[in-house]
Amino acid sequence: MRIVLVGPPGAGKGTQAAYLAKNLSIPHISTGDLFRANISQGTPLGKQAKAYMDAGNLVPDEVTIAMAQDRMAQPDAENGFLLDGFPRNVSQAEALDRALADDGVHLDAVLDLEVPEDEVVKRIAGRRICRKNSAHVFHESYSPPKEPGVCDACGGELYQRDDDSEATVRTRLEVYHTQTEPIIDHYKAQGLVVTISALGKVTEVTERAMAALERAGTAQQK
Template sequence: MRIVLVGPPGAGKGTQAAYLAKNLSIPHISTGDLFRANISQGTDLGKQAKAYMDAGDLVPDEVTIGMAEDRLDQADAVEGFLLDGFPRNVNQARALDGYLERNAIRLDGVLDLEVPESEVVRRIAGRRTCRNNSAHTFHVESRKPKTDGVCDECGGELYQRSDDSEQTVRNRIEVYHRETEPIIEFYKQQGLVVTISALGPVHEVTQRAMDALRRDQA
């Protein structure tokens, strides 16, 4: 299957992408991984991206598109893929359509993870991260540490990252509405969008997604 995953920040796209890719035996291709791989390998596209990022500028669409197309050309993506974070806007969606058409393949579905804005803010603004290890994360409501402000794993200090503040989260949601949400309408016109609720336990959301994708392919 060839799937694009969309949803607002805090919808759990990364978590769901990992589970879905494993269940469907297809590679999970995320924008973050594309950037990290190209920069660490010193590719031409990676050097271009790093120059923009170091200057505090947004990486132009053509650089991101180039990275995505290079990744989709790799052998493990020939039979299918799950795209997470790409396309991020309609321009990138049109570029992806062009790539697929040139290679005589098509998308099977666009999975839209739906979460109320209030829940997005609750999830992200309540997150606390360990200063010693950013992989150790907790939540002020749903995953409280045993001792307030102290990491259960290593005893490090827990803090709220600046990009997890409520104002920053609301700004990120605005950017999503403005730039990314239009691709849902773009793909609806192609009859590709499957929308599910991303509320509830992770395994339930995964099952909901799998069921919806199977129904869509039936």
């Protein structure tokens, strides 16, 4: 299956992408991984992206699109892929449509993870990271430490990242609503969008997503 995963920040896209890709035996292609791989390998696209980033500028759509096209052309993506973080806007979605059409293939589904805005804020703003080891992550509501402000694993101080403040989260949500959310209407016009609730346990959301994708795949075959 060829799938695009969309949803607001805090919807659990990265977690669900990993589980879904494993269950469907297709590669998980994320924008972050594309950038890191191209920059670390010193590819021509990576050098272009790094030049923009070093100058404090956004990487142009055409560079991001070219990276995605190159990755989708790899042998492990021949039978499908799951795109996470791309396309990020309508122009990227239209470019993806053209690229797939040129290859004689098409998307099977666009999975929209739906989460109420207040829940997104609660999920992200409640995160606390250990200063000694950033791999130790807690949450004030969902997985609180035994002692407030202290890491259970190493005793390090727990803190809230600037990116996780409520004000920053709401700004990120506004960017999502204005830039990324319109791609849902773009794909609805093609009959590709399947929307599921991303509330509940991770396994419950994965089961919900797999069932929705199975229905979408069956519908595409008719």
